[in-house]
Amino acid sequence: MDISSLGEFGFIDRITDGISCTRGDTIKGVGDDAAVIDKDSDSYALISSDMFLEGIAFDLTYTPLKHLGFKCVVAAASDILAMNGTAEQITFSIGLSQKVTMEMADELYEGVRAACEKYSIDLVGGDTTPSMTGLAISVTAIGSVVKDQITYRNGAKNADLLCVTGDLGAAFMGLKLLEREKRVLNGNIEAAPKFDGYEYLLERQLHPLLRCDVIEALDKSGIVPTSMIDISDGLASEVLHLCRRSGVGARLYLNKIPISSKCFEFGDEINVDPVMAALNGGDDYELLFTVPVGRYEDVLRVGGIDVIGHVTAPEKGAALVTPDGGEITLTAQGWPAQE
Ligand SMILES: [Mg+2]
Numbered sequence: 001m002d003i004s005s006l007g008e009f010g011f012i013d014r015i016t017d018g019i020s021c022t023r024g025d026t027i028k029g030v031g032d033d034a035a036v037i038d039k040d041s042d043s044y045a046l047i048s049s050d051m052f053l054e055g056i057a058f059d060l061t062y063t064p065l066k067h068l069g070f071k072c073v074v075a076a077a078s079d080i081l082a083m084n085g086t087a088e089q090i091t092f093s094i095g096l097s098q099k100v101t102m103e104m105a106d107e108l109y110e111g112v113r114a115a116c117e118k119y120s121i122d123l124v125g126g127d128t129t130p131s132m133t134g135l136a137i138s139v140t141a142i143g144s145v146v147k148d149q150i151t152y153r154n155g156a157k158n159a160d161l162l163c164v165t166g167d168l169g170a171a172f173m174g175l176k177l178l179e180r181e182k183r184v185l186n187g188n189i190e191a192a193p194k195f196d197g198y199e200y201l202l203e204r205q206l207h208p209l210l211r212c213d214v215i216e217a218l219d220k221s222g223i224v225p226t227s228m229i230d231i232s233d234g235l236a237s238e239v240l241h242l243c244r245r246s247g248v249g250a251r252l253y254l255n256k257i258p259i260s261s262k263c264f265e266f267g268d269e270i271n272v273d274p275v276m277a278a279l280n281g282g283d284d285y286e287l288l289f290t291v292p293v294g295r296y297e298d299v300l301r302v303g304g305i306d307v308i309g310h311v312t313a314p315e316k317g318a319a320l321v322t323p324d325g326g327e328i329t330l331t332a333q334g335w336p337a338q339e
Contacts, residue, residue, distance in 0.1 A: 008237075008332070009244070017208070031245065032153050033082035033229060034143070042152055046143040048079035054097070054134025061185075062178040065104050067206040068137075069111025074210045075232065076139035077121060078285045081215050082230040089124045090116070093138040119210050120295030148265070149224050150261035151289070156227040156246035160290040162309040163225075164297055165214045167258040168235055169274050172281025173266045174198075174205025180270070200262045208285040215287075217302045225289035236279040237332030238288045239318055246290075249316035250331065254308040255323050280332070 003011055016030045027044060028036035034048035052072050054060060060068075076089035092112055096105065116123050121141075145151075177198055183189045195202060218225065227236045227246055235257065243250050259274045267274040278284075290311055291299055299305055309321070316328040 028152065033079040034085070034141075036083070038307060043146050044085075045143045046080050046083050046085045046145060047140065048076060049140045050076040050079070052137040052139075054136065059178075059182070060135065061182055063206065065107040066111035066114070066240045068097055069108040069113075070115040071111075071206065071208055072137050072139050073112055073115035073119075073121065073141075074208050074285055076141035077115075077119060077143070077210050078230040078232065078287075079336075080141050080143035081210065081212060082151050082228050082287060083143075083145055084215060084218075084225065084228060085143040086212070086215070087119060087121050087141050087143040087210070089142040090123045090142045091125040091127075091142075093121060093127040093140075095129050095136030097131045097134050100135055101277065102192070115210075119212060130233070144159070149219070151225045151228040153227055153229050153242050153245035154247075155225075155243050156248050156250075156290040156311045157292070158248060158311055158313050159293050160226050160311040161293055161299065161307050162239070162250060162252065162288070162290055162311065163305050164231070164286060164288050164308050165211050165256060165286070165305055166286040167260045167263070168231065168284050168286060169263045169277030169281050170201050170204035170260050171208065171283035171285075172205075172234075172277040173263050173272070173274070174201035174203070175281075175283065176270055176272060177201050177266060178205065198262060199264055200260065201266055201268075205283060208283065211285070211287050214304065217304075221298055221302050223291060223298055225291055225296055228287060228289035231284045231286045231288050232282055234278070234280040234282045234332065235284075235288065236320075236330050237282075240330060241333050242288065242290065243311075243314075243318045245284065246311070247314050249312040249314050250309055250330075251321050251327075252319070253321050256306060256308040258306045258308070279330075 021029045025038040027038050034046040037045040039045045051060060058068055072088060076090060080087040207227050229241055231238050239250055239252060254275060257278050260276050263274045319327040320330055321327055
């Protein structure tokens with residue numbers, strides 16, 4: 001049986017079917033951004049793992065290793081933030097292919113250390129092993145959250161506002177830019193390589209930032225989202241995750257999705273729709289969350305947050321609303337064919 005025929009949700013359902021948690025201190029197992037474990041009276045421990053394989057998650061021909069190390073830490077820690085938590089420790093494991101030299105490994109770990117330092121995360125362990133194929137990286141992020149502030153994917157309620165941080169799609173455009181450069185270097189296309197003016201797109205692809213500033217700002221404003229997820233696989237996929245776990249539908253307004261002007265500019269150049277880049281591109285590591293409609297003004301006052309739609313009753317499904325009022329059913333394309 002071809003796994004891709006199941007789609008991502010179907011595959012996860014299948015491998016997790018029948019897994020039940022029997023320990024009293026396992027508060028939440030599979031099914032959210034991070035597992036939740038009860039360790040003391042005030043806070044929960046959070047744990048999340050991410051894996052990055054050469055040729056799938058990254059291409060070493062255009063990914064500086066220092067950036068790769070930094071990005072892997074951000075990607076893993078972002079799942080802790082998605083629980084409204086603080087990332088505190090990581091373990092970093094690596095499968096080394098023969099072509100990785102000591103200098104390359106040093107560069108990779110330089111990026112890991114830079115991210116840890118920037119976000120006050122301790123590197124506390126990991127494993128190293130030879131890899132027969134490409135470079136493989138696995139990061140486990142550990143963090144904590146005050147018990148009554150934990151935010152799951154499943155808390156979105158009808159009429160809640162859908163909110164998103166930062167802007168979306170630029171990381172995907174950055175990837176397209178790097179891929180074009182690679183084709184130029186390989187002599188496969190003739191266009192002159194051009195990065196000038198598109199530094200922002202490269203920055204978003206190669207050097208994503210951890211949005212702990214938003215988590216802190218929400219906390220200061222006394223806002224606890226009703227549900228939250230980080231945007232690693234594209235907005236469409238993440239909205240569908242929230243809808244599915246919360247048992248709700250959603251309306252997402254196309255012209256409210258925050259997309260940078262650089263994203264539009266480069267999209268024009270290569271004929272890629274920036275809205276599609278935001279919906280299906282991935283690698284943004286921004287946060288998608290819901291708040292009660294009564295918090296509309298409070299959320300806007302936080303800054304750097306856009307309200308892009310609202311939650312609906314489940315029977316309405318999840319759809320994108322176009323400026324002319326038309327509705328397009330949301331599908332996720334971040335992984336092989338969806339259910
Ligand atoms: Mg996540």
